[in-house]
Amino acid sequence: MSEATAAPAPRGEQIAPRIWVFSSPGFRVNTGLVVGDERALLIDTGSGPRQAAALLAAVREVTDLPLTVVNTHAHFDHFFGNAFFAAEGTAEDFWATAAAAAAMGEHGEEQRTHVADAEPEMAADAGPHTAIRVPNRLVEDAPVDLDLGGITATLFHLGRGHTGHDLLIGAGEVLFTGDLVEEGADPAFEDSFPKEWIRTLGKMVALEDLYTVFVPGHGDPVELDFVTTQMNKMRTAVTVTRSAMDQASTDVTKAVPILPYGPVQSRALLNRLRTLAQWKWLRT
Numbered sequence: 001m002s003e004a005t006a007a008p009a010p011r012g013e014q015i016a017p018r019i020w021v022f023s024s025p026g027f028r029v030n031t032g033l034v035v036g037d038e039r040a041l042l043i044d045t046g047s048g049p050r051q052a053a054a055l056l057a058a059v060r061e062v063t064d065l066p067l068t069v070v071n072t073h074a075h076f077d078h079f080f081g082n083a084f085f086a087a088e089g090t091a092e093d094f095w096a097t098a099a100a101a102a103a104m105g106e107h108g109e110e111q112r113t114h115v116a117d118a119e120p121e122m123a124a125d126a127g128p129h130t131a132i133r134v135p136n137r138l139v140e141d142a143p144v145d146l147d148l149g150g151i152t153a154t155l156f157h158l159g160r161g162h163t164g165h166d167l168l169i170g171a172g173e174v175l176f177t178g179d180l181v182e183e184g185a186d187p188a189f190e191d192s193f194p195k196e197w198i199r200t201l202g203k204m205v206a207l208e209d210l211y212t213v214f215v216p217g218h219g220d221p222v223e224l225d226f227v228t229t230q231m232n233k234m235r236t237a238v239t240v241t242r243s244a245m246d247q248a249s250t251d252v253t254k255a256v257p258i259l260p261y262g263p264v265q266s267r268a269l270l271n272r273l274r275t276l277a278q279w280k281w282l283r284t
Contacts, residue, residue, distance in 0.1 A: 036148025048119030072178030183219025
């Protein structure tokens with residue numbers, strides 16, 4: 001990657017023994033790093049080869065160990081860097097849920113437009129390391145334990161939420177949540193399952209004896225109280241929106257100003273609940 005096209009360096013922070021978080025500029029996506037004695041685990045690869053190159057440089061300041069990659073879900077800013085890490089020979093195994101891998105293969109190409117400003121080569125599918133690289137190792141029904149040497153990372157799926165295929169990664173007392181938890185911005189509802197998201201957050205809260213630090217897909221690491229607050233706020237928002245939808249004589253958009261989110265994600269929540277309700281009606 002030439003200097004002229006290099007992405008800004010991510011901000012790195014060690015948050016626990018053997019565990020780092022790198023926050024990349026732009027989409028503010030968090031990349032996790034868990035360093036064992038034999039291998040290191042990289043959690044999410046950024047939005048394209050420029051960002052991936054900056055991430056690799058930052059990782060190499062911490063460890064020279066071979067890497068295993070995990071993608072938390074199939075949104076562009078979390079897996080578009082896969083091809084770079086594969087081509088550089090730094091990683092052979094790429095993990096995701098089976099549903100996430102399928103979604104990357106099916107919908108990856110249509111997401112290229114989202115990175116036009118930050119990753120023009122990725123957007124145009126022009127230049128090295130711009131292919132859609134789908135994970136080759138799949139998490140299905142059972143959790144997967146990855147022994148990195150001296151520390152084990154557990155990959156598991158608690159249920160649908162931000163997407164239909166969110167993967168969590170636990171190591172030590174740290175849980176990487178992907179976009180199931182969002183700090184500094186509203187949760188993104190566009191292809192979410194809001195009612196199930198609430199239940200999934202409830203299951204996450206129940207893991208309080210295992211994890212004390214929760215790393216969101218974007219924003220600063222948080223503690224359990226933050227996750228509980230997000231869950232309760234989402235429950236309120238879904239209840240208010242569904243109540244408005246049930247009142248046929250009411251303009252549903254009137255619920256937007258009283259929802260606990262900004263207007264963009266309030267409308268996204270409304271539209272998503274409408275879509276899911278239509279699916280349910282069509283299947284009955």
